[in-house]
Amino acid sequence: MASTLSPPARAHVELLERVWEERKGVFGWVTTVDHKRIGLMYLFASMAFFAAGGVEALLIRTQLIGPQQHLLSPETYDEIFTMHGITMIFLVVIPMTTGAFGNYLVPLMIGARDMAFPRMNAVSFWIFLGSGVFLYVALATGQAPNAGWFDYVPLASKQFDPGTNIDFYGYGLIFNGIASTATAINIIVTIFKLRAPGMSLNRMPLFCYAFLAAAFSLVFALPALTLATIFLELDRQLGFHFYDAGFGGDPLLWQNLFWIFGHPEVYIIILPAFGIATSIIPTFVHRRMVMFPMVALAELLVAFLGFGVWAHHMFAVGLPTLVTVYFAATSLIIVIPSAIQLFAWITTILTGKPEFTTPLLWIIGFIVFFIIGGLSGVTVAAIPFDQQVNASYYIVAHFHFVIFGGAVFPILGGLYYWFPKVTGRMYHEGVGKLSFWLSFIGTLVTFFPMHIAGIEGMPRRIYTYTAASGWTTLNALESAGAYLLAAGLLLVIVNLAVSLFKGAPAGADPWGGDTLEWATSSPPPAYNYAVIPTVSSAYPMWDEEDRERDRRRLERGQGLLARGHETPGTTVQDALLDEVLAMPPSSPLPALVGAVVFAGFIALVLAHFLIAAGIGGLAAALLVAWHVPPRGEKPAAEGGAR
Amino acid sequence: MSGAHPDAAGGRELSLAPQRPSLAPTPAAAGRVASRRRALPSGMWGMALFLGAESMLFAGLISSYFYLDFRATRWPPAGARLPETLIPSILTAVLVTTSVPVALAARRAIAGRRAATMALLGLAAFVQSGYLAYQLHDLVDQVHSLPPQGSAYASAYIALLGLHHAHVLLGVLLDLGMLFWLALSGLSDYRVTGVRCVALYWHVVNVIAVAVLLTELTPVL
Amino acid sequence: MRAGSQERLQGVAGGGPQARPVRGGSRRRGALALLLLAAAALSGCGGQQSILRSDSHQTHVISVLWWWMLAAAGVVFAGAVVLLVLAYVRRGRAGLPFVGERESLAGAMVIVFGIAVPLIVLLVLFGASDIYAVRFSEAPPAGSTSMSVEVKGHQWWWEIHYPGTAAVSANEIHIPTGTRVRLYATTADVIHSLWVPSLARKIDMIPGRTNAILLEAPSPGSYLGQCSEFCGLQHSYMRFTVIAEPRASFEAWLADMERPAAAPASGEQREGQQLFMSKGCGGCHRLAGTSAEGTVGPDLTHLATRSTLAALTIPDTPSELAAWIENPQAIKPGNHMPDLGLSGAQAKKVAAFLGEMR
């Protein structure tokens, strides 16, 4: 890109290059506060965890390939399926969506140069990484959580699980929750405050709406999980009785708290996927989204309604019928916003000129699987039916269709879609399509028979079954599907890895995309945009005039904001220019804070509370140091800031 | 908002002139525009959202308290001593009044008056740490007279107290950190936002203090 | 062995489903053309633990509900897929087929398919399932049942009592046919879930609570059940059977259960009894009328009437019983019966003794 610039424009770009230069090498990555580098680190870390969670899934499937297999002992099986669930939810999908996609793309899409709190962003990453390592330390030492990902008490109480397994669960999720909350807050403030001038809320990409909704859900849902785990550890460590029926506590308190978090959580998982779908579809069908405002509203509505349905996970616990009916009704209502979005996508594809490239194929796969999973979700909102299939493989089928087909497929489609942007190279289209079809068929063969297994009475979380049960064929089929699926996913990785080195150069905008990220070069420079773009519709890349004006402003050096790491701050609703924000430079503090917090949680899990408190004090001191005044800061003038 | 070209948003040019080359990443530009800022600064948004999360935590805790209350046949259980009313109410009232000095501190900070900001914040911190010291001392007694290992009621009661004290502790640390930096460096825009965030934190923690107090007093109300 | 126990054993050892009357025309009705594949797969199986066996009125209602939901879901799914296929077929041309490129029509389509149609479908579903069918799966109204049975979940077996009698059993719930039975579900330790898919909905067993469901079997037979909430290491082998038999034989069985333990007859059995008492078995197991009064493990007073051991882990044969006593951990790893260090010969004697506990 730089080579085609006129001399004055090049001078301006070079100025920005110098201002935004970061350290090279490993230290550069450790100290970075660049949202793109942090996003990439999130991506690599969550991919590694995906591989781990996938291996666990394959172990599960191999154990269940036939009756009475002995690959895994019952102890190991329990740890493996629990770690599979925790890994996939907390260490793969959440960090992959909000962490990797959100971090990398949200600032680009809104024309900002970084997240609102770049250093906090880096801390989030290191804390997330720490929490993942923490949980895998548990697995490596044979102390992995083993009471399932929703960890029902009293099975998870000290009495029935005296080891440190559950302590790793409790502390690990609090640990992880800190990172997710910080990321979510960061995304919300970034979207509210850093949108390019002119990008009023009604011109904001649907992708950002989806991430905004997911981030809000995270902020307000996670405290319920944190609270539940605090109670759990108080019960386990100090002998409190929140969950102890013998002393006036109630095991169902855990279930309520967990699902008050847990159901919003599943929409937190799917919403970013919705956002990815709404980014990919317009690009490849060459048409604007049908019913844009309604889709935006539906995205927010899903997140909001998601807080009112939690007890549909508890239809079999013996709640009064009236209560279950209420939660069944809310669970059915929430179908409507999903249906609106679904048909908005389908109609957009139908009325546009679809080009069935690899990313769009993954989205089509997503639509098909999300319908299957969504419809099975509707069937379990029918109370009597759920009272049959609850905790059976029917549920496993439901949530893998909505999670794997519904959330992971768009993530993979998104990886292909933004690969040229992130790396500057094209992936291999033929291999891309092959990887899609392998994964599509693999998913279907793996998870569809699980519906039937559930209806045939197969409970979930059993480490084996007898030949007489009649579940053998179904399970063998599922296992075969899982291997096929693994092959498809491996092909995705291989395709992207090889293309990283061998792919054809991509250019800034290989797809003719509609959102701002395609305006900058591939990969984007550290400062994202040489001049801050201005926006006058929801499809800024399709507004040729605006982009042409950006180029002219670059020649003139207008809107460079090059006196430091600067980015404009705008008003929340109308995105009127309000201030110029100074972003912090790179810093070793975030990684240091992450390391200290990690040490603190290790001390907690070893029940060295005094040491943990000491480490907490250290963290507090670091945070004070964190607020050292930015270099060259001058006191605000008398009469001051507002 | 529609109509006008966004580049001239609000009547101001995005950038006044081609910028002077400058290598030092200085935030000097910040003060320039910040003084005319119309929206809340990012820091305030961040703090507000964090406090939203913390409020959810307490909402959950208070709901859990009442959930267990409604499940129980006797709440508090037979033999458990009832909560005191007078001293906790007075203490909470004292804590709540510290909202006044922190609010004033934030206003002084916006006006650029460093000494006044520090004095007000210092006053608040003094009262708040006094409150905390008394409460922690009292908590030790309470744990003895109502051991949380005795019943779910005691567990919920002590956890409610303890978690709120933890938030007061965090607030006092915020006060002290803020005073530390105010003493060492000027009252920049960055620091003003900081003071406003601390003030917001205290307002919310004080509201929660009232909610916690009322919850704990339900058995005797 | 008692009549019917051969049949029961098949649940463990691999027997096929017994012929049993199929209610209504539900299967035929459900096999709508659109979901031939899935429907055929489902209606073709009907294994022992299938929820679609419709062995009681309650499960019949639920399976009818299922088939209707499946049909409706099939239509919705097929509709959406048809639209996608249409998009593929028309990939060269923009605009809606037949109606052209009107944005308002595209919007209308979203409103019709995304709001109007789902609203209708969901309202019907809500009425059918959550207003109507739910009445069949909720706890039976007070006074609507003539007898009750109490089942208590243990890590990893089931304890069964009949209120008003001294009868105690384990892992086999006997009920008279054609009788509405109220089943009380409680737990001794962690959460379990009692599930006999062909007879009734499942019900969780939760500390501090007593839940109730209706259990009813119109025709005699044995019905497989399994724990359905993760409860630790041997959740997989926490199984049981419901045995429905005509009123008279049920009453006879119940009276049998109230009798104290049989006295040993042969010398081998007497040696077995001594071992049983000296090796600490009685600390965990009860033999009614003896000093063995433990409640940690299943009541063994009438062990020999049961067709399986350790919650349907192995069949109740002399050799399997001896193997269990010798080394229970090898058979059901992690279960709460320790290895008590009996030799093979000793275990055989104890097994001979317990084998007479009728």
Ligand code: HEA
């Ligand atoms: C990405 C995650 C995700 C999503 C999006 C959903 C979506 C839905 N889920 Fe799911 N669910 C999970 C993840 C998810 N779920 C998980 C992880 C569990 C299990 C946790 C555990 O136990 O481990 C679970 C469990 C679960 C249960 C508890 C089952 C049990 O344990 O017994 C229930 C019960 O009501 C339920 C319902 C629903 C409903 C009604 C929707 C709806 O939102 C679906 C809406 C979508 C559609 C309906 C499809 C598209 C719409 C149309 C095609 C239009 C036309 C439709 C009609 C006319 C009906 N889910």
Ligand code: HEA
């Ligand atoms: C995001 C969520 C998510 C995802 C993606 C998956 C993916 C998969 N899941 Fe998972 N699953 C859960 C969430 C998820 N699952 C949850 C929450 C539970 C409940 C746990 C509980 O009960 O507590 C569960 C439970 C669960 C069970 C039930 C266990 C039981 O109840 O006993 C099974 C059984 O088959 C299963 C299978 C699979 C399979 C085959 C996949 C496959 O899709 C996996 C495919 C992935 C791979 C094969 C990895 C391949 C990747 C590579 C090869 C890349 C290599 C990378 C590098 C080189 C860097 N899962």
Ligand code: CUA
């Ligand atoms: Cu008992 Cu699972």
Ligand SMILES: [Cu+2]
């Ligand atoms: Cu849910």
